[in-house]
Amino acid sequence: MKDVAQKAGVGLGTVSRVLNKSGYVSEEAQQKVWEAVKQLRYVPNGVAQSMVTKHSYTLGVVLPDFTNPFFPGLARGIENEARKHGYTIIMIDTDWQEHNESQAIDTLRQRSIDGALLVASANALSFVHRLCEAKIPVVLLDRGVEDLDAISQVTVDHYKGACKAMAWAYEKGYTRVGFLSGPAKVSSANLRLRGYLDAIGRGDVAVDEIEQHPELPVVRADFSFEKGRQATEELLRTHPDVTCIFAANDLSALGALSYLTARGIAVPDDIAIIGFDDILMATLVHPSLTTIRQPTYEMGTLAARLLLQQLADPRSKPEKHILEPTLIVRQTC
Amino acid sequence: MKDVAQKAGVGLGTVSRVLNKSGYVSEEAQQKVWEAVKQLRYVPNGVAQSMVTKHSYTLGVVLPDFTNPFFPGLARGIENEARKHGYTIIMIDTDWQEHNESQAIDTLRQRSIDGALLVASANALSFVHRLCEAKIPVVLLDRGVEDLDAISQVTVDHYKGACKAMAWAYEKGYTRVGFLSGPAKVSSANLRLRGYLDAIGRGDVAVDEIEQHPELPVVRADFSFEKGRQATEELLRTHPDVTCIFAANDLSALGALSYLTARGIAVPDDIAIIGFDDILMATLVHPSLTTIRQPTYEMGTLAARLLLQQLADPRSKPEKHILEPTLIVRQTC
DNA sequence: CTGTTAGCGCGTTCAC
């Protein structure tokens, strides 16, 4: 920067002022400074700027797994919105590992990001606390924490989504519906399971006691394609009478579809399938997947917007948005 | 930090020394410092650290589009390798826009990243220069620049991949093969087109003159699903006699598949399809997609490893890795 | 309108 000042024949303060368009600077000086900047291809050192201004124009995004197409969808919404406002994204993929998630929080604190978007896989509350402690605004995405009014949340009504799926299954005449669940500690997965249980009239069993009810056609999966296949195999082995499978997410559902097709079981004639998310793949497979749609991109942009708004005006109230999932009827059910 | 020093009853220098495990500090002092750190939940300010040490333990990753599953695959490889070494990732999605790419470079320079991984959509050379100018080590990923020995590159032999695809098409008896190309200025796309042209015996037409040869069954697409559909429609309109479609990437190929299926054209009986990338979706669609596999995850880890190695030892020579694509035969061809 | 100065939080080099 002082090279620029020298070349332009002005002081450092002046350079800073024209670069930041703050304060008054004569036309002439401005010209000279811009000239020098261009010639020297000067780019301000953001680190030094952050050091004094206390903000870095960087947002942290923590996601469980961006090989699951659902998350890049969110990320893209975030990225776009952030870029519009001159913010950069630090993205961390935690691979569903609580350990990585915890580490991610430390990383973000250390990098002094301005705000964080968190798609928590578990323990969201503790992570939120650690971020808040460091005075970093957070917004929770896709999965929320109830009774937490201090921060903004953009989620989907997972429970209702599951209910809609089940209602559709019943409407189509499927009475023996099995469930491919998500990871145990993920709140969104649990809400979907809750919806399923309530729908089949087993409101009495708690989601975390599901393992103790082997009589129920519920198998633990983990949102992945591969585990979806395996879980389907297990489900059919333990509950051969199911006529419809409701999967906690599309990737699992696609795993189920893949397994059934390979086994020569006709979908939906022998067994129907309903997924959750509505990722692009859902439209591509054959038969195409009936699923519950989450407005992915919108969630990303909305969350980013809320966060940016909070950064712009720290007094702005946190907002809780619970978006509506919609049933997308295709061929598998 | 000075809170820690005070609480531990030592000077700032001592705290710094125990945190960085540099220099000698008495056992006793170390105890006290760690104690204080824990109680105060102190996290060092990475920005200030960067300012003096000149490195940020941050890597920049520039990708064209992470809603295309191919890229998250790369990203995950990078992320994993980076995390192992304590590095964080700044990820930028340029949406194939040259403008965004250029801006991304500025952003990275400004954030003073330690190194960059670049999946360039066009103009790679100029971006590399700008990064080098700022003394930021770069490694090019997936698409390379020839005659550039100054930096490491991890690519796939796109040309050979295309040749393999075409060889397979011919072996299966398809003689009228059409091509769904990628974006005009993307080098990998052009190499694949080059391979295609050579295979059909039109080595005489240059890839950038392709538009002037409407007699060839080549249609411009852009690597997206939707454009793949449209391009297929156009291809069949202008060249109704093609019996096989080779798409520059899987997403386009899936677009083609979707279009053909919707039109009631049997795949591969009426028209065969070959893709490029081997993303997960390729295995899921029906019929499943015959394609050319890029070793995505490995490319990501390898590229990250090369970059980290260069950061650890700046004198280490840049390496050029050209990986081998492999033909994966499934059902569409 | 502009040049100068004081920190931002930390690692590093010194004397102690």
Next chain:
DNA sequence: GTGAACGCGCTAACAG
């Protein structure tokens, strides 16, 4: 072994 002083590149507040 350890504390104090310096400076990284920049912005903000000040005196001119």
